[in-house]
Amino acid sequence: MFGIDKLISVKNVSFSAYSEEKGEKQRFILKNINLEIAKGEFVAILGKNGSGKSTLVKHFNGILLPSEGKVLVNGIDTKDEDKLCEIRQKVGMVFQNPDNQIISAIVEEDVAFGPENLGLDREEIIRRVESALKAVGMYDLRKHSTDMLSGGQKQRVAIAGVFAMLPSCIVLDEPTSMLDPQGRKEVINTLVKLNKESGTTIVLITHNTDELVYADRIIAMEAGSIFKDTSLKEIILNIEYSKALGLNSSQCLDLIYKLKGKGIDIPITIDENECINNLAKMIEEDKMCR
Amino acid sequence: MPVIEAENVSYSYNGGAGFDIFRVKKMNFSIEKNQIIGVIGHTGSGKSTLAQLLNGLIKPTEGKILLNGKNLWEDFSNIREVHFKVGLTFQYPEHQLFKDTVYDDIAFGPINQGLSKQEVNTRVLNAAEFAGISKDILQRSPFDLSGGEKRRTAIAGIIAIDPEVLILDEPTSGLDPIGRREILESIYNYHNKKKNVIIFISHIMEDIAEMCDKVMVLDKGNLEMFDTPMKVFSNSSILSNLGLEVPQITRIMKIVHQRTHTSDETIIKIDDAIRNIIKILDMKRM
Numbered sequence: 001m002f003g004i005d006k007l008i009s010v011k012n013v014s015f016s017a018y019s020e021e022k023g024e025k026q027r028f029i030l031k032n033i034n035l036e037i038a039k040g041e042f043v044a045i046l047g048k049n050g051s052g053k054s055t056l057v058k059h060f061n062g063i064l065l066p067s068e069g070k071v072l073v074n075g076i077d078t079k080d081e082d083k084l085c086e087i088r089q090k091v092g093m094v095f096q097n098p099d100n101q102i103i104s105a106i107v108e109e110d111v112a113f114g115p116e117n118l119g120l121d122r123e124e125i126i127r128r129v130e131s132a133l134k135a136v137g138m139y140d141l142r143k144h145s146t147d148m149l150s151g152g153q154k155q156r157v158a159i160a161g162v163f164a165m166l167p168s169c170i171v172l173d174e175p176t177s178m179l180d181p182q183g184r185k186e187v188i189n190t191l192v193k194l195n196k197e198s199g200t201t202i203v204l205i206t207h208n209t210d211e212l213v214y215a216d217r218i219i220a221m222e223a224g225s226i227f228k229d230t231s232l233k234e235i236i237l238n239i240e241y242s243k244a245l246g247l248n249s250s251q252c253l254d255l256i257y258k259l260k261g262k263g264i265d266i267p268i269t270i271d272e273n274e275c276i277n278n279l280a281k282m283i284e285e286d287k288m289c290r
Numbered sequence: 291m292p293v294i295e296a297e298n299v300s301y302s303y304n305g306g307a308g309f310d311i312f313r314v315k316k317m318n319f320s321i322e323k324n325q326i327i328g329v330i331g332h333t334g335s336g337k338s339t340l341a342q343l344l345n346g347l348i349k350p351t352e353g354k355i356l357l358n359g360k361n362l363w364e365d366f367s368n369i370r371e372v373h374f375k376v377g378l379t380f381q382y383p384e385h386q387l388f389k390d391t392v393y394d395d396i397a398f399g400p401i402n403q404g405l406s407k408q409e410v411n412t413r414v415l416n417a418a419e420f421a422g423i424s425k426d427i428l429q430r431s432p433f434d435l436s437g438g439e440k441r442r443t444a445i446a447g448i449i450a451i452d453p454e455v456l457i458l459d460e461p462t463s464g465l466d467p468i469g470r471r472e473i474l475e476s477i478y479n480y481h482n483k484k485k486n487v488i489i490f491i492s493h494i495m496e497d498i499a500e501m502c503d504k505v506m507v508l509d510k511g512n513l514e515m516f517d518t519p520m521k522v523f524s525n526s527s528i529l530s531n532l533g534l535e536v537p538q539i540t541r542i543m544k545i546v547h548q549r550t551h552t553s554d555e556t557i558i559k560i561d562d563a564i565r566n567i568i569k570i571l572d573m574k575r576m
Contacts, residue, residue: 046466047466048436048438048466048468048469049436049437049438049465049466049469050436050437050438050439096464097382150332150333150334151333152333174464177463177464178381178460178463178464179333179493180331180332180333180493180533180534181493181495181533181534181535182332182533183333207464207465207466207467207470209467250538251496251537251538251539251542251560252538252539252542254560255539255542255560255563255564258560258561258564259564259567262564262568264567264568264571272538272541272542275542276542276545276546276549279542279546279567280545280546280549280550282571283546283550283552283567283570283571284550286570286571287550
């Protein structure tokens with residue numbers, strides 16, 4: 001039988017899109033991807049625009065179907081149309097734009113939309129909406145109008161809407177890229193909490209280096225293939241990888257590389273506090289040598 | 291003479307029950323030529339409303355906006371001209387791409403300005419070059435492009451109308467770090483060549499610090515600060531009260547300086563941080 005801890009299993013998946021009418025040549029957006037995601041993991045996917053990140057995650061719940069190979073969710077093939085509802089309930093998605101994902105005028109009604117469509121009892125729906133809103137820290141605003149919320153709050157409502165379906169996994173495609181710094185923090189803290197406290201698997205596409213710190217595992221994509229599947233530490237310790245992938249958006253890392261370029265040796269890190277400690281230590285030691 | 295001035299500008303709409311909801315409240319400022327102005331503020335602080343006011347898309351409910359000393363709304367029939375003089379790209383401008391080819395999409399603005407075919411062609415090619423679009427994609431469909439290329443196409447469409455003031459509403463959101471840097475570099479080069487006013491709205495404080503001559507800080511429709519990035523980012527406590535933050539490098543250097551008692555300078559750019567650190571190390575060796 002299929003291993004219980006493998007939640008999503010991607011086997012030899014390729015995906016191509018082209019129009020034969022226009023006489024276009026077949027172009028592969030994904031090329032022979034193999035990947036397994038276990039229950040409870042916090043996975044970050046990064047890579048340049050156009051590297052296939054969004055296309056890949058859309059395979060995780062059957063929004064897209066592979067041109068070649070197959071994707072299994074809890075052992076169910078995403079090509080099995082009869083099981084599509086089950087798959088989408090297991091793997092929920094949150095997208096970039098907070099405004100496109102809210103459909104109801106009241107916060108709790110919006111969160112109830114998913115459970116209602118599962119045909120659950122009234123009591124069960126109320127229970128799930130309540131616990132989902134508490135999990136994302138929006139319970140106090142449950143009676144509020146959705147259009148009065150900030151971007152970060154809207155994204156948290158969208159996450160609650162998915163969470164109320166009791167998914168095993170939530171996939172988020174750049175959920176913070178339209179948010180201000182405070183909204184970004186709200187969303188990321190919510191994800192870390194759901195992952196730690198409820199054991200929900202998180203798959204997060206992001207360009208933001210600060211957000212990678214929370215991931216157990218980083219999948220780096222380039223031109224439709226998986227380029228690296230490893231820990232954050234290994235990726236940032238290797239200057240070429242991070243430069244090549246356009247991961248280097250943190251000023252902390254930029255500062256360290258540029259100091260190294262000037263012959264000042266300082267350990268590589270993207271942790272702000274570690275960087276501060278290292279710099280302070282270096283200056284203090286320099287004082288002693290004097 | 292300032293290029294754009296706001297005199298007591300407010301924008302409000304009726305929130306029902308006789309209450310007016312203000313998006314922009316009694317703003318006063320003037321922007322001199324050849325400057326990049328950053329605009330920062332929490333979501334809902336009025337940044338996008340301000341952008342639309344400056345471009346004449348919405349009319350102030352009070353006060354007036356002057357472009358080269360002339361009130362935008364003095365002659366209502368002239369407002370179309372204003373859209374050409376003050377170019378505005380919305381957030382996610384690629385959502386507004388609609389033509390069959392990249393070329394046609396960029397050409398849409400100049401054609402509507404009534405330019406000759408030859409002039410349109412020159413404008414399109416120049417705009418494409420400024421925006422970093424390679425010639426070989428001009429005949430492709432804009433919908434086949436990557437996110438960064440689509441964004442550049444949309445920005446080129448506004449550059450092509452040759453505006454005196456270019457307003458960019460979060461031009462880099464959703465782009466990868468390389469795409470982001472490329473767009474910022476294109477904007478910077480364009481500015482250096484054209485010497486026009488650029489108003490740059492962003493949530494990324496690091497980019498604001500690197501790019502801008504002056505920064506507007508907005509909160510709940512009020513203009514809280516309008517000063518150099520150095521002055522603005524020296525006020526980290528005010529910024530954090532407004533839900534904003536200083537660039538990472540400013541935070542790092544501030545704590546390092548405090549701990550080592552070496553300097554009380556505010557650092558807002560990476561290169562300044564490097565110079566500062568080298569100075570501290572050398573100074574001590576002497």
